[in-house]
Amino acid sequence: MTYEFVTSYETQVEEFSGKLFRSCLATMELANIELGIRLGLYAPLAGAGGLTSAELSSRAGINERYASEWLEQQAVAGVVVVDDQDKPAALRRFALPDAHALVLLDDDSDACMKPAAAVAPWVAKAIAIMESEFKEGSGAPFGLFDLHDLQAAFTRPVFANHLCQSWLPAVPDIQAKLDAGDRVRIAEVGCGEGLAAIEIARRYAHAQIDGYDLDYASVKAARAAATIAGVSGRVRFDVRDASDSELRGNYDLVMAIEMLHDVRDPVGVLRSMKALAKDDGAVLIVDERTAEKFSVPASEMERLFYSFSTLHCLAVSMYENGAGTGTLIRPDTVRRYANEAGFANVEILDVEHPQFRLYRLS
Numbered sequence: 051m052t053y054e055f056v057t058s059y060e061t062q063v064e065e066f067s068g069k070l071f072r073s074c075l076a077t078m079e080l081a082n083i084e085l086g087i088r089l090g091l092y093a094p095l096a097g098a099g100g101l102t103s104a105e106l107s108s109r110a111g112i113n114e115r116y117a118s119e120w121l122e123q124q125a126v127a128g129v130v131v132v133d134d135q136d137k138p139a140a141l142r143r144f145a146l147p148d149a150h151a152l153v154l155l156d157d158d159s160d161a162c163m164k165p166a167a168a169v170a171p172w173v174a175k176a177i178a179i180m181e182s183e184f185k186e187g188s189g190a191p192f193g194l195f196d197l198h199d200l201q202a203a204f205t206r207p208v209f210a211n212h213l214c215q216s217w218l219p220a221v222p223d224i225q226a227k228l229d230a231g232d233r234v235r236i237a238e239v240g241c242g243e244g245l246a247a248i249e250i251a252r253r254y255a256h257a258q259i260d261g262y263d264l265d266y267a268s269v270k271a272a273r274a275a276a277t278i279a280g281v282s283g284r285v286r287f288d289v290r291d292a293s294d295s296e297l298r299g300n301y302d303l304v305m306a307i308e309m310l311h312d313v314r315d316p317v318g319v320l321r322s323m324k325a326l327a328k329d330d331g332a333v334l335i336v337d338e339r340t341a342e343k344f345s346v347p348a349s350e351m352e353r354l355f356y357s358f359s360t361l362h363c364l365a366v367s368m369y370e371n372g373a374g375t376g377t378l379i380r381p382d383t384v385r386r387y388a389n390e391a392g393f394a395n396v397e398i399l400d401v402e403h404p405q406f407r408l409y410r411l412s
């Protein structure tokens with residue numbers, strides 16, 4: 051195989067080494083953001099009109115020398131702004147721009163990127179698991195990665211801003227029933243911490259949602275979240291394998307959000323979803339908006355999908371002789387699984403989202 055490079059060897063070395071340097075810098079800056087989030091350093095800075103390191107130190111309860119160094123680090127990283135860099139260090143005031151506060155502090159905002167910072171410590175755990183898993187190839191259960199809170203933090207703003215606004219309306223028969231105030235029964239398989247189910251229940255007082263997930267820690271968190279949201283009377287969560295062939299139901303809508311690529315037995319899960327839905331019920335799959343095929347160069351989103359696949363999703367989908375789908379679930383794969391599960395039609399819904407693609411199966 052020959053590769054065609056238009057640049058010289060020296061330029062390639064320089065470009066590639068520069069690329070890795072920038073990745074290292076990005077990782078270190080992300081880790082410092084995570085540190086700031088864990089210590090609660092952004093909230094006092096937001097809307098405060100500029101704090102000195104002594105003020106941040108006393109408001110956040112941290113050592114002043116660290117406050118000073120971290121604020122300067124955040125300023126050079128472009129997270130906060132400094133009023134006058136030529137002032138003596140103790141007199142400089144640092145502010146968090148409102149736009150950055152939205153990204154770092156509003157968990158429900160579509161712009162929220164707080165979970166991205168939590169990826170920095172999480173990858174250490176994932177690398178430790180995957181180092182031996184790459185050799186063994188036996189797969190690893192979802193729970194081993196301790197990802198459920200991070201997963202929920204990533205999907206929370208998506209559900210808050212898209213689920214009831216554009217995803218359900220793309221299933222018009224279900225949306226009509228919800229709008230009419232009919233009692234609509236919904237099942238969600240692989241519900242994780244249950245935030246999608248809770249979001250629907252909060253919007254629609256007549257919706258009843260049952261969430262199923264294999265991961266006990268996720269189900270426990272989901273139950274607690276439903277109680278806090280005041281919807282536990284209409285939302286139930288159970289530990290259950292969604293590929294269990296005994297699953298039967300009479301649901302108006304059966305949905306699976308960002309889970310099909312993770313499951314050991316995707317065809318079994320789709321068969322269960324078919325069995326859970328009423329005859330005229332809807333089956334909705336939401337999964338990654340991958341490219342149609344492997345291609346280089348790839349979009350940043352596709353690159354992120356691959357990075358999660360090799361560090362997590364592929365291993366989860368390989369567990370117990372699983373199908374080994376991985377994060378890069380492509381439309382052709384969804385069609386193949388759906389056909390094997392007995393669905394004749396796979397319709398890609400006309401819904402824009404940078405990460406997700408919606409499939410209606412019938």
Ligand SMILES: C[S@@+](CC[C@H](N)C(=O)[O-])C[C@H]1O[C@@H](n2cnc3c(N)ncnc32)[C@H](O)[C@@H]1O
Nearest residue numbers: 205240241242263264265291292307308309313
């Ligand atoms: C990537 S998470 C998505 C969680 C949630 N739907 C969300 O969007 O935040 C995938 C979920 O699928 C669950 N899962 C994997 N295989 C499953 C199975 N066979 N039955 C039920 N849940 C399963 C995992 O435990 C995990 O909670």
